[in-house]
Amino acid sequence: MDVEWYVFPLTQDAVCWESRRGEEAELCQANDLSLPRPAMRLGSAQYRANREEVYQSLNMQPNSMKHQLRDYYEEKRQQAEQLRKEILLATAVPERRTNTA
DSSP, rough: OOOOOOOOOOOHHHHHHHHHHHHHHHHHEEEEOOOOOOOOOOOOOHHHHHHHOOOOHHHHHHHHHHHHHHHHHHHHHHHHHHHHHHHHHOOOOOOOOOOEE
């Protein structure tokens, strides 16, 4: 009995889920902390250096997110200003006429 496999076309939902899965994989790799070796003593200089490295990597993530958010809000503000200018130019201001007899 021959069974032919039917390949379903990718729907937009499947593409969306695939992109989300890729983003989650990137985040997991970014969150991968370097753990100290099992033989490392808690008070040793190597342990402190490793701990400092982990703290710095953890602090870099919120800082980069803050910068991305700041850039996003700046871009949105510029778009809003541009839209406001276009609306003001599109609505013609009527000329003022003086009523003098």
